[in-house]
Amino acid sequence: MSRKTTTVATRSIAKKNSRRRVAAEPVAKDRSQPQFAPIRTKRVFEEICEQVRREMAAGSLRPGDKLPPERELATKLGVSRAAVREALRSLEIAGVVGLQKGARGGAFILKGDPDLVTQSIRDMFHLGRISLDNLTEARTLVMQLAMQLACERIRPTTVAALERNVDRLTTLPTTGKASERVAISAEFYRLISQATDNTVLQMIIEALTEIVLQQVVQSNIEFFPNLIVHRRRLVEYIASGKVDDAKREMTDHLQRLRRHLMRAERTATENKTVRILTEETSH
Amino acid sequence: MSRKTTTVATRSIAKKNSRRRVAAEPVAKDRSQPQFAPIRTKRVFEEICEQVRREMAAGSLRPGDKLPPERELATKLGVSRAAVREALRSLEIAGVVGLQKGARGGAFILKGDPDLVTQSIRDMFHLGRISLDNLTEARTLVMQLAMQLACERIRPTTVAALERNVDRLTTLPTTGKASERVAISAEFYRLISQATDNTVLQMIIEALTEIVLQQVVQSNIEFFPNLIVHRRRLVEYIASGKVDDAKREMTDHLQRLRRHLMRAERTATENKTVRILTEETSH
DNA sequence: TTTGCACAATGGACAGACCATTGATGCATT
């Protein structure tokens, strides 16, 4: 390899920065018992993330602010660039920062991405932590809240948008792809959620709706013939502030969908056995 | 530098693996309009993440499964270990995999961490995407749903646990640290959420409660004198299935808390101007 | 049988390089 000379040179420097991991030392709180608390070692990138998050919570790092470039940050913190990058990766995944290439690029604090809530709930659904039954039930219930607020806070423009949305559903051929119909439905629920004027509910509804609709597409449920009638009625109830009617209409629909999905889940027993990454580690 | 020779040697290898970035080519869906879709370049670690997530969604990668070791994965995918590490970092942050050191270690598919929902919502709150007003309102509403379900599905053991929880609050000196009282409250709400028998609602309640309680600690709200009386009454309502009473009791409390928090927020105008990371990039 | 140590596997971290993208600057052409 003929590289040993330089290697030795860099080693002497690296040695200084080794011993990087921080161990939470076991507190000697009581003399009688040795205690022996488990030693928790923290990875450097986690430390970096925490520093950034602390600045965020303290308000000294706000959306739009720019973090120093990776190289500079690495120097300041006394860690390698790889570690900084892993930290930035972590924050990026969390939707906290966005990375931009090129000159004047860097890591910028974002406003937060509501889609991440969806992502995390979706992961949990796919990993079996959430059942389809629980998911659809929760959606039904939360939409009741949404109807409550929407009826109180709806604006004329939103009513118009809802009506246009239903119109679009009408013009769609019932033989069309499920994904198209579902896209319209997704917007329908988004409009309603926005009418609640509560961003938290919006995010929750967005997440639940998206996951459920995804299931609708995959389960090849047939088009509900009366869907358009139901939707029109619902919009009318909302527009005229008939809370109880709107709630009932919404609940009826969602419960019907729920039953269909549960039935589809039971009959879905085909196991695709694709396997790309895990073909035996061979050890 | 005296390293050029080896550098050249390694370069010839690296050259093969260069040109790594994949550009999603603009689809020519319609001949009349040029379209000019923005060119999205995808980073390699994202590609890796997607592959893993695909396997998950397809069911061929399930909780408990182990991914190949970093080095092997890097070889198989034809990328560097650093890229693999960033991908694993990303999946780890998303709660999809857990990393274990040592022999027989590796990346294991997890069951999903409900705490991530909390984390993402919390981030959004700190980044100003969610207002305290919206947050507390949503919490009030969702807890109404929880009371509904809890009254229907509560089990005697849970009632006992709730009573014990209130007892613990009683034994606590009112002069104690806020964080201790808050920890007990957190468990109180956790017990109620578990009584709903709906994991989705549990996660939502967990998230909203934790963030709100965090605010309670920081805002130094005084201890509600009647809190214990309210709690006892609430538990009794739940135990005896008095849905409406329970809902009212819960809503009353949460709305009171809401008003207090909003007032505290208005009077909180002291700006700590700590700044560690961002002291001018000096360019 | 038990203890302890060497060893290998594997994640964690680092240094040092090169490439690709992007914005700014200045020069040349029109």
Added chain:
DNA sequence: AATGCATCAATGGTCTGTCCATTGTGCAAA
């Protein structure tokens, strides 16, 4: 003057190679 092109520097993205720390396994010594 306006446009276009070349160049440069800053910065994220990636790669290679190396070493350290942790952990399980198996063998050897007690």
